[in-house]
Amino acid sequence: MEGQREDEILDACVELITEVGYDRLTMDAVAKRARASKATLYRRWETKASLVVEALVRAKSSPHIGDHDTGTLRSDLLSTFCGHDGLNKAGTVVMGSVLTAVATDPEFATLFREKFVAPKIAVTQAIYQRARERGEIGADVDLEVIGPALAGILLHRSFVLGIPPDDATIERVVDHVILPAVQHPSCDRDQ
Structure with a gap:
C-alpha cells in the first residue's frame, strides 16, 4: 500500500473514532470513509x-508530542506540552474516544500502551533525565512517578472535571505542581 493511501486510511480512522468512538467503529466504516475496500484494510x-x-500513532489529527531540548526542565515541559504539539482539543477528543477501549479490549489496551503511550513516556523520561544530568533535579526524584504526572493532571482536568487544557493551565501545573515536586527534597521516611 502506498504511503499517501495509507495516510488517507489512517486519517479516516481517526475521524471516525472521534465521531463514533472505538466500540462503534468498524473496518467497513473506515473502508467506506477512505474509499477503500475492506480487503485492502485487512491486508x-x-x-x-x-x-x-496505528492511526493514533501516525495520523496527522492524533495527539503527538515531540522531545524538545531547550536547556531547562521548565522550558522543555512547556515547549513539549503547550501549543500545537501538546494535548490540544482535537487530541483530547481522540483520547476520550478510545479510553473505554483501554479498559474493555485487552488487545487494544496492550497495543495502545506499547505503541502510543510508551513513546510518550520515553519523551517525558528523557526530559527529566536531562534535567537530572543538568543538576536541576536530584537523583532521588522518582522519574517513574513524576514523568506521567503532568499528562495525568491534564487528562484528569479534561475528562473528569470537563476543563479542556490550555497553555495557561499547563504553565500553572508546571510552575505550581511539577517544579515544586521535583525540586523539593524527599521526605525522610525513617522518621
Missing part, C-alpha cells in the same frame, strides 16, 4: 485494534 491490519492504534 495491512489484521484487527480493528491494530488499525486504530
Whole structure:
C-alpha cells in the first residue's frame, strides 16, 4: 500500500473514532470513509485494534508530542506540552474516544500502551533525565512517578472535571505542581 493511501486510511480512522468512538467503529466504516475496500484494510491490519492504534500513532489529527531540548526542565515541559504539539482539543477528543477501549479490549489496551503511550513516556523520561544530568533535579526524584504526572493532571482536568487544557493551565501545573515536586527534597521516611 502506498504511503499517501495509507495516510488517507489512517486519517479516516481517526475521524471516525472521534465521531463514533472505538466500540462503534468498524473496518467497513473506515473502508467506506477512505474509499477503500475492506480487503485492502485487512491486508495491512489484521484487527480493528491494530488499525486504530496505528492511526493514533501516525495520523496527522492524533495527539503527538515531540522531545524538545531547550536547556531547562521548565522550558522543555512547556515547549513539549503547550501549543500545537501538546494535548490540544482535537487530541483530547481522540483520547476520550478510545479510553473505554483501554479498559474493555485487552488487545487494544496492550497495543495502545506499547505503541502510543510508551513513546510518550520515553519523551517525558528523557526530559527529566536531562534535567537530572543538568543538576536541576536530584537523583532521588522518582522519574517513574513524576514523568506521567503532568499528562495525568491534564487528562484528569479534561475528562473528569470537563476543563479542556490550555497553555495557561499547563504553565500553572508546571510552575505550581511539577517544579515544586521535583525540586523539593524527599521526605525522610525513617522518621
